[in-house]
Amino acid sequence: MNKTKEKIFNAAIDIISQKGFYKATMDEIADKAGVAKGTLYYHFNSKDDILIFLIDEGLSLLKNQILEKISHMKNSVEKLREIIVVQSNFLFKYKDFVLILLSQLWGKEDIQNSFREKIYDYLKIIEDIIDEGIEEKLIERCDKKLLSSAFFGMISSLIIFQFRNNDIIDPEHIADSVIEYTFNGIHYRD
Amino acid sequence: MNKTKEKIFNAAIDIISQKGFYKATMDEIADKAGVAKGTLYYHFNSKDDILIFLIDEGLSLLKNQILEKISHMKNSVEKLREIIVVQSNFLFKYKDFVLILLSQLWGKEDIQNSFREKIYDYLKIIEDIIDEGIEEKLIERCDKKLLSSAFFGMISSLIIFQFRNNDIIDPEHIADSVIEYTFNGIHYRD
Amino acid sequence: MNKTKEKIFNAAIDIISQKGFYKATMDEIADKAGVAKGTLYYHFNSKDDILIFLIDEGLSLLKNQILEKISHMKNSVEKLREIIVVQSNFLFKYKDFVLILLSQLWGKEDIQNSFREKIYDYLKIIEDIIDEGIEEKLIERCDKKLLSSAFFGMISSLIIFQFRNNDIIDPEHIADSVIEYTFNGIHYRD
Amino acid sequence: MNKTKEKIFNAAIDIISQKGFYKATMDEIADKAGVAKGTLYYHFNSKDDILIFLIDEGLSLLKNQILEKISHMKNSVEKLREIIVVQSNFLFKYKDFVLILLSQLWGKEDIQNSFREKIYDYLKIIEDIIDEGIEEKLIERCDKKLLSSAFFGMISSLIIFQFRNNDIIDPEHIADSVIEYTFNGIHYRD
């Protein structure tokens, strides 16, 4: 990604997360990026194309962060813990990107179907680890597809939680809590 | 809600869930409803107004279903179980509405802020029950705001799960699984 | 064709014949028609659509004029003479339309192919009459497809003749000359 | 014309005849020519300039072919026959060029006026021969301007004939037919 494309990339995340994809205009993005409108079209084919590029780049970053972190781990429960930590941190560091992503997952149009396909790839990573955990008798036998979806939704929706308590939030604390609830449940024990 | 307004209401849910709010046009909604475009403006002030009406009606319905079901329950854990069951069923019965709702929660514009406020009211119901559960020593001491968000996200994201496995899905089975994971966790036990 | 559509139709012919289809802008057409730009799109789907409508209407008019005139004629040579007269008159009366038509016949894009198809329908009328003439031994045996093309081109190109001599031209005189050359040739006879 | 300019020239004929002058883009022409877009502007001042160059080159070629062929002929009827043969052959050999030329003759803009002026120069050659023929009593007294226009249109429109019958066509046969019709007319004779 060269200098100009990166300027556009950053401006696009900024504007689109602020106003939403449809209310964001190419004029505003160009303006924010400090380039002419035509320059957007020199680097991207269309407005949709910018969105696709954004989501591809963002999801790649998240995936790579996770794969790198868990590559040298042995224990599948440790891996799941790490995913929660990384995803939580990612959520707060790249909040604007995550908002764009989450706003695009619910449609029935081709472009949204393609975005969901990319999410499925991500969920597949989690499922594989759940599989490992089950084999190692560290995780209870369960519906892994259901679980990975729930997992993703649970963590993602924390962004709504953050909107609500818009004071400073500690991703480490959140990760700890989510791990605790997820593994031990919320049922009272002595 | 009279006959015409109801036709518009149903057409709006249909079209907006299909194409997304911004790609849905007043022409299409009018067409689907079998009325003239002007008629939309007789019953609603604006396109935004239709969306607001949709979300208000849908959330009221969900809230009322839940409040009615749990009103005569004593045990807070039973109440939470019931909420999961009702919300899962709602999710599959009014899938189109839920898709519209979920697509609108992630923006920073006034209208989306107002939608999130409405979600917070809904989460408040869950929080109060968690509070009861903690007092009755049925639920572990926990961050109830965090937990209710996670709760909502987990159940909502099941709609992504359903997109993925677009064969028939049993909401009852899903509710059972979610309850099991939520209360007992996924940690392996003998 | 209602009042508004007719205003647009006339403005389109005016502007497009003046500037050419690609240099004519929707703004100019709307302006000339005395309607808002949006109104163009209420009555036509696109700029191309206006062109297609123009050409359809124009060719229908020409065809109808001819068919009406020759319907009660018996002699095929008389019919051909009449076609030359009608087409010449049409050429000068609806010069702007003819210029638009002629500028669109030479491309390889879908839209131009479709325009040529419409011309072929017109040429078919001429061919049929040539056939009649041959059967009646009034016209020499000849390649009727080649001849009808040549016929069309010869008459149409007179518009270039008129550009050159932009003083007043008498369509009747032109028709007479064309008929004379066509039937008797230009070879000198005593 | 050096190597690069020639590559551009050929690419321009190819692309412009395919898409039409206005739909052809400098990007496409550069792409087809295998040079960078900037290079087009090193060899030509503007897009219009390319078109003007194209038409000048093409018409010069046609004129020179004709003048060369008829220079040693004495009989004016023979000369006219030869013009028809040459023009027909040219039509089929440089079909793409002819399509571009024909698409540009019908506008009222300065550039099209200038193209018509060049056509008039070409028609002048024909007129002069007609004059000769009349003086030599080989051709009937006639309106030579009208006749040369008709002549040009008749031959040019054969390209439409070729579009229609897009199988192989023999220019020699076409030339023979045109000569026959032109000189002797289509009137039936015993």
Place this chain on the structure above:
DNA sequence: AATGAATGAGTTTTCATTCAT
């Protein structure tokens, strides 16, 4: 001679909204 990234004015198109009937 040649390049190709950048430009921005100009164009088509969209569509929520209005209003006279």
Place this chain on the structure above:
DNA sequence: GATGAATGAAAACTCATTCAT
């Protein structure tokens, strides 16, 4: 209550042209 023709501001997109390298 209902209509639908008309609107016009706003948007996406195009592309010939420039210019620093």
